[in-house]
Amino acid sequence: MCEFCVQHGEGKKWYLTMENYSKDLLDQKNRRKYSAEFLNEFHVRTPKSMGQLEQIRRTPLMKLAKPILTHNQKENHYGQVVPMEDVEKIFELVEGAVRLPCVCRRVTTGNMNARYCYGLTMDRQLMDSLDDSFSLEILSKEEALDSIRKLDKEGLVHSVWTFKTPFIGGLCNCDQDCLAYRITHARKDYPVMFRAEWAAAVSRDACNGCRLCMRQCQYGAIRYSSNDKKVVVDPAACYGCGVCRAVCSRDAITLYPRETVKEAAGIW
Numbered sequence: 001m002c003e004f005c006v007q008h009g010e011g012k013k014w015y016l017t018m019e020n021y022s023k024d025l026l027d028q029k030n031r032r033k034y035s036a037e038f039l040n041e042f043h044v045r046t047p048k049s050m051g052q053l054e055q056i057r058r059t060p061l062m063k064l065a066k067p068i069l070t071h072n073q074k075e076n077h078y079g080q081v082v083p084m085e086d087v088e089k090i091f092e093l094v095e096g097a098v099r100l101p102c103v104c105r106r107v108t109t110g111n112m113n114a115r116y117c118y119g120l121t122m123d124r125q126l127m128d129s130l131d132d133s134f135s136l137e138i139l140s141k142e143e144a145l146d147s148i149r150k151l152d153k154e155g156l157v158h159s160v161w162t163f164k165t166p167f168i169g170g171l172c173n174c175d176q177d178c179l180a181y182r183i184t185h186a187r188k189d190y191p192v193m194f195r196a197e198w199a200a201a202v203s204r205d206a207c208n209g210c211r212l213c214m215r216q217c218q219y220g221a222i223r224y225s226s227n228d229k230k231v232v233v234d235p236a237a238c239y240g241c242g243v244c245r246a247v248c249s250r251d252a253i254t255l256y257p258r259e260t261v262k263e264a265a266g267i268w
Helices: 003-008 031-056 061-076 084-090 103-108 124-129 141-154 179-186 212-216 243-247
Strands: 079-081 097-100 117-119 137-139 157-162 168-174 198-202 222-225 230-233 253-257
Touching (some): 031 061, 031 124, 031 179, 103 179, 141 243, 198 230, 212 222, 212 243, 243 253
Antiparallel strands (some): 117 168, 157 168, 222 230
């Protein structure tokens, strides 16, 4: 299991630990202020930070900066990929969700109303602290899950995020427009999220080689064999998001606990 499971989940999935969503935790360490400032100022602060990162990422300084940047992320704002079945379990722990525009996509695409993010705390004080441009939508558990299931079918990767670890304040739905994806996977600057506690595998008997799952995978973890006319998942590349399953008409793809998949165990 990932290190957060040990540190913040007593050896179980840390994002399924009720305490990590609690108001008591939100009341500590100025988490409301941190969360509000993080969201309200993201579009101003982040381009400057990305510019600074760009200046050092191809220099020897990046090797020195990487562990520091990773440590700071884990202390303040870190994520983990979660498949849809874990999303459903998360919503058994929270009251509902607040849908809001994605701050990443505001920076990367200029779209100020890309509503792919879900706040998992219904705290009124925090909601009132956010800029009016967020135009928050209050959703019931059922409404939130219905909308996230649609995003799952579109191939968006679900992830939970801390606001001063271990408090979990949000659930995002990411693709290549997201900065977390770009920093962690595309550019491989430094990790800002863990892979899921799962890894996918394809049943050779069930697979018909249609390759729809390859187009769905955000991480290039699925390969096609012309010889076998089948696809196969590279466990070392798989993030365990499970969105590949949404387009498989043969139910040929299954998620397995990462620790049981030899090639994926320990790769976060």
